[in-house]
Amino acid sequence: MGFRSLAVEKRTNEIWNVLGAVRTEFGKFGDILDATKKKLDQASAELEKTGTRTRQMERKLQGFNTLSETEAQKLLEE
Numbered sequence: 001m002g003f004r005s006l007a008v009e010k011r012t013n014e015i016w017n018v019l020g021a022v023r024t025e026f027g028k029f030g031d032i033l034d035a036t037k038k039k040l041d042q043a044s045a046e047l048e049k050t051g052t053r054t055r056q057m058e059r060k061l062q063g064f065n066t067l068s069e070t071e072a073q074k075l076l077e078e
Contacts, residue, residue: 008015067075
């Protein structure tokens with residue numbers, strides 16, 4: 001037990017330095033998580049806009065007949 005205490009005492013400064021470095025990196029990690037969340041929220045908002053636009057286009061097209069997939073492909077390939 002005495003040898004362990006002596007070893008810990010000798011490395012106390014190193015331990016504090018490592019803990020300080022980890023604390024600094026943890027702060028950076030938090031900043032990166034915040035930035036990532038912001039970007040994901042922006043992407044989600046953009047996806048929401050596409051859903052709104054899609055519904056608007058679908059409402060405008062309700063009066064038109066739907067073609068079979070084969071007919072649609074033929075027409076769009078021209």
